Amino acid sequence: MPKDRDQLKKGNGLPHNLSGAFEAISALKNDIVHNGPPTCVINSDGQIIFANAAYEEIADEIARTNLLENAISPPYTAGEIEAIKLAGGQDPDEYIIIQNGKSAHYLASYHHLDHSSNTTGATAVVLRPNDEITQIKQALATVTDRLNDMARLVSDWTWETDSQLNLTYVSPQVQKILGYHPSELLGKNIKELSLTATRVFDDPRGRGIHKPFRDEQLKIETRNKDERLFLVSGLPFYTRNGGEYAGYRGSARDITEQQHQQSALQVAKETAEVANRAKSEFLANMSHELRTPLNAIIGFSEMMSSQLLGPLGNKQYHEYSHDIHFSARHLLSVINDILDVAKIEAGKLELLEDTMDPLKLAVSVQRLMIERAENAGLKLKLSLPSKLPMLYADQRKLKQVLINILANAVKFTPAGGIVELSGGINDEGNFEFVVTDSGIGIAEADIPKAFEPFSQIDSTLSRQFDGTGLGLPLALGLVRLHGGELSMTSQPEKGTTVTCMLPASRIMADAGNQA
Missing domain, CATH: 3.30.565.10 (Histidine kinase-like ATPase, C-terminal domain)
Known part of the structure; x- marks a missing residue:
């Protein structure tokens, strides 16, 4: 025991080997502070009483933020920050610093220092690089740009509503089709655009059921008060955390011209069918009127050709009568074919089986x-x-x-x-x-x-x-x-x-x- 007391006296109360260790630890801490991430100490008056080299490099950019005020009195507790992040919001202690023309994201952490004569009420601020957030935001920006480009390129226009069916997003294509700038439609209830939308979006029994739908025909009025016909498709979406109904997302395709063309084709088809039936019925009904005189021509020419009632006065008459008979029989054959085709088209030709x-x-x-x-x-x-x-x-x-x-x-x-x-x-x-x-x-x-x-x-x-x-x-x-x-x-x-x-x-x- 006396030996231990002597060793404690020599090391100011600590063994010699422990004293060296504490000196090494102190030097390590000093090195971490000076060569680590941007770090500063701010007193209760908001003055910086210490800053390491990394902080000095971005001091001018940090001065443009509210970092100093937040260091004196952080606006949120750790629990409040976590709640904000869970709700999808940005961490309030995130700072974006522009360095060499590029954005760098930092998360600030605050550490209140122990009371001493030099650091009474002081706060150490450590800025930790947040590269993960940067990557996520870059990926999100890429996806957003891609979706925006697609929304501009496709002929359909896309839309989104909140749970009350008020429009929260409308793609740029709507301006070409309806004449409205997208910003003019934001906040407007989608039912106001179409009188026929109620049957698509409303739950008639009030059970709170929101069903997806596809290719529902809706008439929507343009800025010029013209009605255009759209095929509208929609899908209900829900919050990620609570799974509560949040609104609808969908698309709308203009089929006005297509509908006009189909209507015109249908009218033309019906007109052609009526005309064809009338033609076929006319030809079928003409059977007796056409065949009767031809049969008479054939009969009399045959009598003349055979000289049934005596010789003809001139030999050429005999040849003429033969030509008349042949031509009439050929004409009758043609007429019979025409009438049979007409009867088939008119559905009036029956089989004797x-x-x-x-x-x-x-x-x-x-x-x-x-x-x-x-x-x-x-x-x-x-x-x-x-x-x-x-x-x-x-x-x-x-x-x-x-x-x-x-x-x-x-x-x-x-x-x-x-x-x-x-x-x-x-x-x-x-x-x-x-x-x-x-x-x-x-x-x-x-x-x-x-x-x-x-x-x-x-x-x-x-x-x-x-x-x-x-x-x-x-x-x-x-x-x-x-x-x-x-x-x-x-x-x-x-x-x-x-x-x-x-x-x-x-x-x-x-x-x-x-x-």
């Missing part, structure tokens, strides 16, 4: 067309199985279909070519007649035109080959009346294939061909 034999039908058509094919220097082949199922269909209408298809094939196939009629049940279980020729063919892009009434693929064909262009359109209409479809494949200079497909429901399961 019964059980029929497809093989006998094909043979009958071949007999009718063989002479025309031979006169054109063509070979007309019939390639059907000897046994085929019976069909339930209108035999006369299907005969007309096959004649029209074969007539086209003969017309567009040069001498020496082949036209073939085949048929049977295909892989899908439907029945089909197929007409194939080795004729001039057409380009794939022109195939749809071949099924349009009165259409010719090009002017050279219309001069080289006679016809009204009603054969295939009429055949298509008659096949569709049976629930089937007419299709074509073709290649220029290689030939054409036309397929007449009848649905499986037309095939009689019990009966087979008896040929």
Whole structure:
């Protein structure tokens, strides 16, 4: 014990090794203060009684802030500062110092010093760099700039309201569309912009339910008192902490011109449909008036041509009567086709359906067309199985279909070519007649035109080959009346294939061909 007392006396009451340690600690503290972050000591009169080198570098910039006043009496307690930060506000002890043209963020902390003769009531202020805040603010500024650019570029205008539906944000595009500067609309209730907005935003049962909505049509009045139609979409949003309803965010797209165009197209469509029905009904009703005089011309010219009542006075009269008879029959055929197409369009053509034999039908058509094919220097082949199922269909209408298809094939196939009629049940279980020729063919892009009434693929064909262009359109209409479809494949200079497909429901399961 005496030895310890002697050691305490030598070190002013402390062991020698502890005294050296305290000196080292004191030197370390001094080094930290002088070479650390900006630090100063302010007395109760607001005068700086100490400042380190880092503080001196930014002293002029700090003088422009309220740092000195806050050091004497900080405006907020630590608890109040935390509450402000939780609510999304900026830390009140954050200071932005401009250094070399760049913003530097610092957070100030205040330390009241122990009472002594030199530092009575003094406060040490340490400014801690806050780089994290700087990075967050830079990222936020980048995102804000990006959103602002997008809001300017898109054609829609965007908006946001508070919980009372008062507008808190409107994008710049609103000025181009409604004529209002965004600042003019801030604070205005969104229901004031549109009389029809109530049904979108109001909860009719008052249950406080806020639902998202999409593409609701709202009429909004412009500055010039014009009404424009918008598709408006909205989404309710809520506070981050309490999850309380905070308002709506959404977008609005102007569809006024689009609506006008759609209305005009609808009116034009309805007008065209009425005109088409009127045309079709007129032609269908003209059947008797057109056919009766033609039948008289055909009958009398036939009598004259055959000299039924005696010889004609001049041989040329006989030739003329034959020409009259031929022309009248051709005209009657054209008129019949026109009237049939008109009846199909008017929905007035009815099928007389019964059980029929497809093989006998094909043979009958071949007999009718063989002479025309031979006169054109063509070979007309019939390639059907000897046994085929019976069909339930209108035999006369299907005969007309096959004649029209074969007539086209003969017309567009040069001498020496082949036209073939085949048929049977295909892989899908439907029945089909197929007409194939080795004729001039057409380009794939022109195939749809071949099924349009009165259409010719090009002017050279219309001069080289006679016809009204009603054969295939009429055949298509008659096949569709049976629930089937007419299709074509073709290649220029290689030939054409036309397929007449009848649905499986037309095939009689019990009966087979008896040929």
